[in-house]
Structure formats: structure tokens, C-alpha cells
Amino acid sequence: MKEEIPLAVSDLTVAYHRKPVIWDVGFELPAGSLIGVVGPNGAGKSTLLKAVMDLTPRASGKVLVYGKTYRENRRRVGYVPQRESVDWDFPVDALDVVTMGLYGEIGWCLPVRRKHRQAAMDALDRVGIADFAKRQISQLSGGQQQRVFLARALVQDADLYLMDEPFAAVDAATERAIIDILGEMKESGKTAVVIHHDLQTVPEYFDYVVLLNMRVVAHGPVEDVFTNDNLQKTYGGRLTLLEEVSEAMRRRERSL
Amino acid sequence: MIRFRQIALIFMATTWMAGCVSLDASDEVPSTGNSLANQSISWPTWEQVRRVVLLQDYNTRVVVFGTTLLGCAAGIVGSFTLLRRRALMGDALSHATLPGICIAFLLATKMGYDGKSLSVLLLGATVSGILGMLTILWIRKTTQLKDDAALGAVLSVFFGAGVALLGIVQQVSGGHSAGLEAFIYGKTASMNVADAKTITMAAFGSIGLCLVFFKELKLLCFDEKFAGSRGFPVMFLDILLMMTVVVVTIVGLQAVGLVLMIALLVIPAAAARFWSDEMSNMAWISAGLGMVSGMLGAEFSAVFSRLPSGAMIVLICTAFFAISLIFGSKHGLLIRGLRRVRLNRRIDREHLLRAVYEKLESGQGEVGKGVSFNELMKKRSWSERRLRGSIRREQNAGLVSFEDQYVTLKAPGIAEASRLTRQHRLWELYLITHAEIAPSRVDREADMIEHVLDPDMIAELELLLDRAGQDVPASPHELTDSSVKAGVED
Numbered sequence: 001m002k003e004e005i006p007l008a009v010s011d012l013t014v015a016y017h018r019k020p021v022i023w024d025v026g027f028e029l030p031a032g033s034l035i036g037v038v039g040p041n042g043a044g045k046s047t048l049l050k051a052v053m054d055l056t057p058r059a060s061g062k063v064l065v066y067g068k069t070y071r072e073n074r075r076r077v078g079y080v081p082q083r084e085s086v087d088w089d090f091p092v093d094a095l096d097v098v099t100m101g102l103y104g105e106i107g108w109c110l111p112v113r114r115k116h117r118q119a120a121m122d123a124l125d126r127v128g129i130a131d132f133a134k135r136q137i138s139q140l141s142g143g144q145q146q147r148v149f150l151a152r153a154l155v156q157d158a159d160l161y162l163m164d165e166p167f168a169a170v171d172a173a174t175e176r177a178i179i180d181i182l183g184e185m186k187e188s189g190k191t192a193v194v195i196h197h198d199l200q201t202v203p204e205y206f207d208y209v210v211l212l213n214m215r216v217v218a219h220g221p222v223e224d225v226f227t228n229d230n231l232q233k234t235y236g237g238r239l240t241l242l243e244e245v246s247e248a249m250r251r252r253e254r255s256l
Numbered sequence: 257m258i259r260f261r262q263i264a265l266i267f268m269a270t271t272w273m274a275g276c277v278s279l280d281a282s283d284e285v286p287s288t289g290n291s292l293a294n295q296s297i298s299w300p301t302w303e304q305v306r307r308v309v310l311l312q313d314y315n316t317r318v319v320v321f322g323t324t325l326l327g328c329a330a331g332i333v334g335s336f337t338l339l340r341r342r343a344l345m346g347d348a349l350s351h352a353t354l355p356g357i358c359i360a361f362l363l364a365t366k367m368g369y370d371g372k373s374l375s376v377l378l379l380g381a382t383v384s385g386i387l388g389m390l391t392i393l394w395i396r397k398t399t400q401l402k403d404d405a406a407l408g409a410v411l412s413v414f415f416g417a418g419v420a421l422l423g424i425v426q427q428v429s430g431g432h433s434a435g436l437e438a439f440i441y442g443k444t445a446s447m448n449v450a451d452a453k454t455i456t457m458a459a460f461g462s463i464g465l466c467l468v469f470f471k472e473l474k475l476l477c478f479d480e481k482f483a484g485s486r487g488f489p490v491m492f493l494d495i496l497l498m499m500t501v502v503v504v505t506i507v508g509l510q511a512v513g514l515v516l517m518i519a520l521l522v523i524p525a526a527a528a529r530f531w532s533d534e535m536s537n538m539a540w541i542s543a544g545l546g547m548v549s550g551m552l553g554a555e556f557s558a559v560f561s562r563l564p565s566g567a568m569i570v571l572i573c574t575a576f577f578a579i580s581l582i583f584g585s586k587h588g589l590l591i592r593g594l595r596r597v598r599l600n601r602r603i604d605r606e607h608l609l610r611a612v613y614e615k616l617e618s619g620q621g622e623v624g625k626g627v628s629f630n631e632l633m634k635k636r637s638w639s640e641r642r643l644r645g646s647i648r649r650e651q652n653a654g655l656v657s658f659e660d661q662y663v664t665l666k667a668p669g670i671a672e673a674s675r676l677t678r679q680h681r682l683w684e685l686y687l688i689t690h691a692e693i694a695p696s697r698v699d700r701e702a703d704m705i706e707h708v709l710d711p712d713m714i715a716e717l718e719l720l721l722d723r724a725g726q727d728v729p730a731s732p733h734e735l736t737d738s739s740v741k742a743g744v745e746d
Contacts, residue, residue: 079482
């Protein structure tokens with residue numbers, strides 16, 4: 001039943017300029033659940049997602065998506081990057097951005113056809129901003145922009161979704177829209193891995209949690225793992241040595 | 257939006273070009289062999305102008321055709337590099353071509369070929385241009401220097417080496433090398449049919465690549481991480497884009513010159529951004545502007561034989577940029593000014609309606625007449641002219657009536673005013689209960705925010721404050737005159 005596991009990571013280490021960002025990370029995530037990835041700033045949460053998708057070179061480790069490499073199962077994965085990662089003044093409208101989620105399916109050099117536009121429209125409708133389809137993206141509020149990104153991932157109809165802080169600085173309506181979408185995903189047996197910052201809402205939104213601070217502090221069902229003790233380990237000062245070592249390595253690298 | 261860097265770039269190019277015009281006008285006088293009395297730029301006869309404009313000379317036709325296509329290609333390629341924030345790479349590339357041109361000339365002459373054959377020179381230019389770009393990438397990868405430093409250093413070093421080599425070339429081969437300087441400022445006069453063919457092929461090639469890979473390049477420019485996650489080869493696309501830049505730049509050297517080539521890559525695209533919020537429209541507009549600039553520039557240069565074509569092309573580009581900056585239908589200064597005026601008028605209306613409403617509500621109006629103008633003047637710190645203008649506009653819109661110095665609300669005005677006042681007070685209540693701002697200050701705080709509240713936010717406010725329905729809550733603070741001022745003095 002190996003292929004039932006949406007995401008299995010083992011021994012994953014990633015380093016930027018030889019400064020380790022995540023050390024020896026390993027976990028297997030259960031299918032059909034909503035998984036929160038929680039940890040302090042600089043804990044390597046975004047890096048983890050990027051390394052899973054081969055966007056960042058790995059120093060070591062193995063990633064399996066439904067039992068195969070990411071490359072082979074790319075189509076089953078939807079990605080929602082951080083909102084700040086792009087230039088929102090870019091001359092495209094909301095519908096255009098959502099259609100980008102279909103570019104792989106459309107194929108190289110072929111034009112976007114009506115059915116793709118319709119699919120993108122439906123995705124915008126699902127996140128509740130179909131009315132803004134023709135708006136230039138800088139004219140959207142932060143929450144609406146976040147929903148455009150969500151729609152772009154939804155339009156691919158993936159099985160595993162990787163989301164980088166979708167709840168960061170969004171309005172209440174967007175937050176509700178995202179929660180509803182997550183609920184729908186869970187119902188249809190899909191899996192979502194969500195980087196999350198707000199500790200208070202973790203038990204409410206997610207049923208599985210990965211506590212990350214350069215390494216996996218703990219992972220498991222929220223009720224077992226999301227304990228004060230574990231949070232203390234994740235956010236507390238216990239890991240300073242690890243940080244100091246990597247900081248020392250970075251300094252050495254710069255002094256060369 | 258167009259960033260400061262791009263504007264600075266355009267400014268640089270324009271000043272350079274102005275410099276080129278004056279240089280060229282004075283420096284080349286002895287070589288033209290005309291009489292000394294002929295030092296100023298001579299005005300062409302009508303006949304000359306007519307021949308150029310109607311493209312009657314075969315030579316002019318060839319040159320104009322070439323530069324027009326070049327402008328078109330540069331416009332399209334430029335809109336991608338602009339959005340990818342790689343605009344300056346083109347500049348480094350073009351400056352880095354000079355040593356290659358000189359070395360190619362020296363080598364070819366030494367080996368007994370015609371050193372001035374365009375294909376040989378452009379081959380040299382390509383090699384050293386790409387070498388320059390690779391050097392930048394290498395510096396960026398291996399040192400801690402940032403992009404701009406790497407770019408500036410490589411650009412000037414290569415260009416300096418080129419200028420030095422140019423001196424050597426002139427010493428070695430004497431008058432035979434005349435014409436190599438044309439690559440610096442551009443000289444279309446030397447363009448022949450074969451050259452125009454090269455330009456045509458290169459232009460169609462790079463335009464074709466951009467069109468075929470339009471959607472992929474757009475994705476690359478907008479969100480490279482997402483492109484990577486979808487399995488698009490980001491590196492390959494980047495190289496593809498840079499290749500089109502290389503091709504356009506190299507064939508543009510002859511017509512526009514290496515110093516100004518960057519202008520043709522940046523200015524049309526930057527100008528087009530003022531007219532469109534849609535990538536493909538922007539690319540087309542940019543291509544169109546590039547085309548027209550290329551055409552007009554070459555014609556000007558043909559009519560006034562002393563004006564270098566590169567400078568003329570860039571000048572005309574810049575004229576288009578200035579026009580776009582002011583009149584651009586999406587982000588031009590005029591349209592933005594107009595939007596601001598509209599916003600201010602909307603705010604004025606909201607202030608006026610609420611002021612009248614509150615005056616009437618607190619019984620300070622006169623029965624059957626409404627609120628007197630003087631009462632209204634006291635209500636806020638607004639100028640008489642502004643208030644009168646606002647009253648006049650709302651009168652025309654049918655929201656208020658103004659008779660005998662008394663303002664009162666008409667039926668649609670009452671509905672609007674109560675809606676606005678309700679919003680204002682909901683926001684005040686929110687500030688008091690949730691943001692813990694003192695009641696005496698909330699009016700001013702609310703005043704700044706209320707104009708941007710959209711229906712979603714209002715719905716949220718209603719939910720938070722548990723106030724469904726349409727009733728206007730009582731003001732949480734005393735309704736004083738000029739409460740805005742009072743808030744400040746508090």
C-alpha cells in the first residue's frame with residue numbers, strides 16, 4: 001500500500017550555500033487529511049515544500065509522492081506559493097493567472113482554449129471571486145490575490161496540495177473560503193499540506209501536524225502531537241546549538 | 257508599474273543620444289569634405305524629404321525596412337526582458353560586443369579575408385557579448401557582489417577593452433578600418449541588401465520564438481517558482497529568452513549602435529506598459545512603438561545625413577515614451593490625475609451628505625428649508641469653494657437641493673446619506689469596542705478609513721457589532737462642529 005501515501009520524505013537535508021536549512025527531515029503523511037506544517041521563522045518550512053518539488057537542490061534525501069518521484073507524479077500535486085513571491089503589478093488579470101495552472105495540460109506552444117478558460121472560471125468561482133476574473137491582479141485585495149493563487153492550484157484537480165502560508169494576512173472572507181475549500185478537499189479524499197503561522201487555529205483547521213524547526217520535532221495527529229511540550233521544543237531555545245552550528249558554517253563559508 | 261530604474265535607464269539613454277548628436281555634428285565635419293561654411297546641419301530640400309518619405313530610393317527602402325523590423329523585434333523581446341527584470345542584461349551584452357568586433361576584424365584581415373564583412377564582425381560580436389554575459393553570471397555566482405555591481409564592472413571593462421582595441425585596429429590597418437566606429441553609435445547608411453536580409457531573418461526568428469513560446473515565457477516572467485513546480489524547464493526558457501535578446505542586439509548593432517541598443521529594448525516596452533494591463537497587448541503595443549520608431553528614426557537619419565540613425569531612433573522612442581507617460585490609457589499621468597479627482601469628489605460627496613444628515617438629525621436645520629450654508633461651513637474644515645462645488649455637483653446628481661442658501665436632502669440623497677452615516681458610525685463603534693480608541697477621537701479615525709470600506713468589510717462590521725438591518729446607530733460621540741479639528745487638538 002505504499003502508493004497510498006501522498007507524501008513520504010526521508011533523510012531530507014537542504015543547504016543554501018552550504019548552510020543547512022533543514023536537517024535530516026523524514027515523515028510520511030496520511031492520505032485524505034489536512035496537514036499543518038508549523039514552526040518558527042527560518043525553520044525551513046518553505047524550503048521543505050520547495051525541496052519536495054525539486055525547486056531547491058537537495059543535499060541528500062528522498063521524496064516520494066504517491067510512491068513515485070515528484071517528477072513522475074507532478075500532475076497529482078498542486079502548489080500554492082507565498083503571495084509575496086510574485087510581482088502583483090505584472091500585466092495579467094486574475095483569469096490569466098488561474099489559467100497558468102493549466103499550461104502543463106495545454107501543452108507547449110499551444111494556445112489557451114475555451115475549455116481551459118472555462119475551467120479557470122470555474123476554479124475562480126469555487127473560491128468565490130469569479131466577479132473579478134477580468135481584473136488586473138494589482139487591483140485585487142490581498143485576500144483576493146491569495147484566492148487567485150488557490151484557484152490556480154485547484155484548476156489542476158490535483159490529489160496533493162502544497163500551500164505556503166495561504167492564511168497569511170488575509171481577510172475573514174478569504175480565510176473562510178480557504179477553510180471551505182480545504183474541507184471539500186478532505187471530503188473527496190485529497191490531501192493538503194499547509195504551512196501555517198497561527199498556532200491558535202491549528203487544532204481547528206488541521207487533523208495532522210508536522211512541527212518543524214530545521215528538523216522534524218514531532219509529527220502525528222494533532223491531538224497527540226500538538227502539545228505544549230512539543231511546541232516548547234519547536235519554538236523554545238532547545239535547538240540553539242543546531243542553529244549555532246549552521247550559522248558557524250555560514251560564517252566560515254563567507255570568510256573563505 | 258514602471259520602476260525608477262527603468263526611468264533612470266531611459267533618461268541615461270536619452271542624454272547619451274543627445275551627446276551623440278552633438279558629437280557627430282562637430283566631429284565629422286572635416287571628413288565629409290564639405291566647405292567650412294557648411295558646418296551646421298543643412299536643411300534638406302523638399303525633394304529629398306519626399307524621396308525618403310515615399311521610400312523612392314532603393315537604399316532608403318532597404319534601410320527603413322531593416323530598422324522597422326528591428327524595432328518590432330526589439331519591442332516584443334523587450335517586453336519580456338522588462339517584465340523578467342533582465343532589461344540591463346541587454347545593455348551589458350551590447351557593450352560587451354565591441355572587443356569581439358575589433359578582434360574579429362583583426363583576425364579576419366590577418367587571415368586574408370575581408371575584415372569588414374558583416375557576418376564576420378557580428379560573429380565576433382556574438383562571441384564576446386555572450387562571454388560578457390557569462391562573466392556577469394560567474395561573478396554573481398562566485399562572489400558576494402550584487403547584480404548591479406557585476407553588471408557595471410563587466411559592461412565598462414568590456415567596453416573599455418573594445419575602445420582600446422579600436423585604437424589598435426586603426427593603427428594597424430589605417431584607413432581601411434574606417435566604419436568600425438559605426439557600431440558604437442549606429443549608422444544605417446552603410447547597410448546593404450545582404451545586411452537587411454540578415455536583420456529580417458533575425459527579427460522574424462526572434463519574433464517567432466517569442467510568439468511560439470509566448471505562454472511559457474509569460475509564466476516564466478510572472479512566477480518562475482510555479483513554472484518550475486509544473487515541470488517547465490526554467491533554465492531552458494531563460495536561455496531561450498536571452499538568446500532572442502542576443503540575436504536582436506547583435507543585428508541591431510549596425511543600425512542603432514551598441515551604446516543605444518538597450519534603449520530600443522527597454523523604452524518601447526516601458527511605454528507600452530502605460531497603455532495596457534494585459535501582457536499580449538503590451539507586447540503588441542511595444543512592437544508597434546518599436547516599429548514606428550525604427551522607421552521614423554531611419555528616415556530622419558536619411559534626410560539629415562549627419563544625424564546618426566541610432567540616436568534618431570532612440571529620440572523618437574523617447575518621444576513616444578513621453579507621450580505614453582502622460583496620455584497612457586492605463587497608467588498615464590493624466591488618467592491617474594483624473595482618477596484622483598474622481599476619488600476626491602466622491603469623498604467630498606460623502607462628507608457633504610453626512611454633514612447635512614447629521615445637522616438635520618440633531619435638529620440644527622430649519623423646518624422645510626434644510627441646513628444653511630453657513631451652518632455647513634462650520635461643520636467641517638472645508639473651503640467655501642470646495643463646499644459650493646460639491647453642493648453644485650450633488651444638486652446636478654439629484655441628491656440634494658440648494659435654494660436660498662439652504663441645503664436639504666432629496667429622497668435618493670436621504671437613502672445615500674443614511675447609508676453613509678451608518679457606515680461611518682459602524683466603523684466608529686468598531687474602533688471604540690475593538691480597537692479601544694477614545695470616543696472623542698474616533699470621528700477623525702473613521703473619517704480617514706470610511707471611504708475605502710467595501711461591502712465585504714461592511715458585512716464583517718455588521719457581524720462583529722451584531723447590527724443587521726438598515727438602522728442608523730446613534731453617534732457614539734457628541735456631534736460638534738469641526739469635529740475633525742477638535743479631534744486633532746485633543
